[in-house]
Amino acid sequence: MPFDIIQFRKNYPETWRLILFLGSIQWAGILLTTIAVACATATIMESKWTADLAKNYIYHAPWFHVWLICLCINLFCVTLTRLPWKRKHYGFVITHFGIITLLFGAMIGSWFGFEAFANLKKGEEPVFRLTQNESVMIVQSPKDQNFYSIPLPVETLKLSEKNPRTFTIPDSKLSLRVDAHSAQLARVPQLVPSTEPEAAYGSILELSSPMAGQKISFPFIAATAEPQITDFFQMARIVWVNDLVQFEKRMNQWSETQMVFEKVQPIISNTSGLFSGYLFRVESDEKKALFITLQTPEGKQERFALGTKFPQKIDLRSSKIQATVNGYWPDFEIKEGRPSTKSNSPENPAILIRLEGKQSIDPRPHLVVAPLDAQNLSFSLIRNGASYAKGKLTVGVPVSTGWGPWAVEVKHIGVKSLLQYQIEPQKDPAPNLTPGVRVQLLDPEKKPLNEPKWILSGETETMAISSTQVIQLAFGLKTRPIDFGVQLNHFEVPRDEGSDTPAGFISTLWFYDSNRRVAREDHAEMNYPATYPGGFWRSVVGMNYKFSQASWNPENLEESTLQVLFDPGWPLKWIGSLMISFGIIVMFYFKDPNKKNNPEKKSV
Secondary structure (H helix, E strand, O other): OOOOEEEEHHHHHHHHHHHHOOOHHHHHHHEEEHHHHHHHHHHHHHHHHHHHHHHHHHHHOOHHHHHHHHHHHHHHHHOOOOOOHHHHHHHHHHHHHHHHHHHHHHHHHHHHHHEOOOOOEEOOOOEEEEEEEEEEEEEEOOOOOEEEEEEEOOOOOOOOOOHHHHHHHHOOOOOOEEEEEEEEEEEEEEEEOOOOOEEEEEEEEEEEEEEOOEEEEEEEEOOOOEEEEEOOOOOOEEEOOOHHHHHHHHOOOOEEEEEEEOOOOOOOEOOOOOOOOOOEEEEEOOOOEEEEEEEOOOOOOOEEEOOOOOEEEEEEOOOOEEEEEEEEEEEEEOOOOOOEEOOOOOOOOOOEEEEEEOOOOOOOOOEEEEEEEOOOOEEEEOOOEEEEEEEEEEEEEEOOOOOOOOOOEEEEEEEEEEEEEEEOOOOOOOOOOOOEEEEEEEOOOOOOOOEEEEEEEEEEEEEEEEOOOOEEEEEEEEEEEEEEEEEEEEOOEEEOOOOOEOOOOEEEEEEEEEEEEOEEEOOOOOOOOEEOOHHHHHHHHHEEEEEEEEEEOOOOOEEEEEEEEEOOOHHHEEEHHHHHHHHHHHHHHHOOOOOOOOOOOOOO
């Protein structure tokens, strides 16, 4: 029996009045005006502040989704008001159902899809977790020691001491209060007076440039006899030595020690801070006879039998460098802080090699400082192996380095001290600053258990909740596990002909299945994303991940950052868009053939 709409309206007038209201043009006007104002506000928020602010307060807000659902109900009810549908209504109905389908696709993508990033480096292990642009606190439960993720949208929260955010720590009565966020945190070095045996003479130097508006701290402490070398923007070097006179005497002399193992990478120490380029390995054959394999800086390889008497000289075929094996441990271990051997069997062989010779002069300028007294350091400014300035550096007195506008000043000296770092917000922007939050643990009565503490993004801090128990806290971006891995095999930047201007970016990716086997190779190029899993139908139904080129590092072409998009609502968006287009075509180009065109007759 066909549905009688007229009889339905007579039998259920209240229901029909509700349908007429929900499908009314007045209700549609309210919905569309509110959504238009919200979208305009979100656009202003994106341009003036950040896109995350617009997402959290509008696009991903529950009220916005409720409003979209109300709009879908309005569109559906307005099609019901046209019942019974005739041919002239087909285009109208198809268009409205297309808009409903499109809106549902957008909501499904917002609820179940996500956007993330993957920073890949050639030669590293495949990545099985993606990073999302959402801040979270990671809190360890004191009961089961598991870690729990708590959303903390710091970009939208106005955290302060008067407006903190408080969380309950899982499986406990303790709370965590977050009362500040800073995008410019730095580890500030401090010399703390101490009577501990490891305390030593230390100093904090500051290099400043009024022209660049920068101040950079360099802490040093005389913990070892070896020179401590720090690069200064690759344009100069700062060297801390315990005895300036002795350093200048052997300034062009060079030595390097290598603790070489069979199973792990060697440990290399160099007086100049520059690696010699010689690589040694300990290898054994089937009869457990030991050999030393040498690789020269030019890439040539040689093999020597490991002798039984030490020191044993190694012929490097160089008149400037001498190499000597000064020690051998068949089954290496550290015992009481010193190298030792568990047995005489070569289960974990290790050797100590020392290289000595004359080094080539580093053309970069050097600032060499050494301890003097409680208020002064001795210093020497060196260029091309020769000193061009000497004297004292006194606390609080800046001295020009001759490196453009840069001056050096001693900020603090500790004769018997330990070097510690305090995390502090910085007023002025500078390179290598890190975001973070300030947290404090609270007991069940909401009383502080410790002093407020800054936590840097991506780092873990340990905090005591009692005299015998601690928990770990971390702050950073949310990560999402995926059931496959992705690895960068090659990254290429084609250039425009005759110039260095990039013409595109191509990341060659390997995708691994859950068993860590290569399942697919694909390329992510500009406007051409790579997909996983592959297959036409997976793309059609939106059940794959799209990897698009997001950014690159001009200084390292073995690194690539990809944007990852998973959108299960994608097919509904396309279907809805096609339905809207088809419905409009039907409305305007396919007329009802039964409708007669009766022009008005003129009266005579």
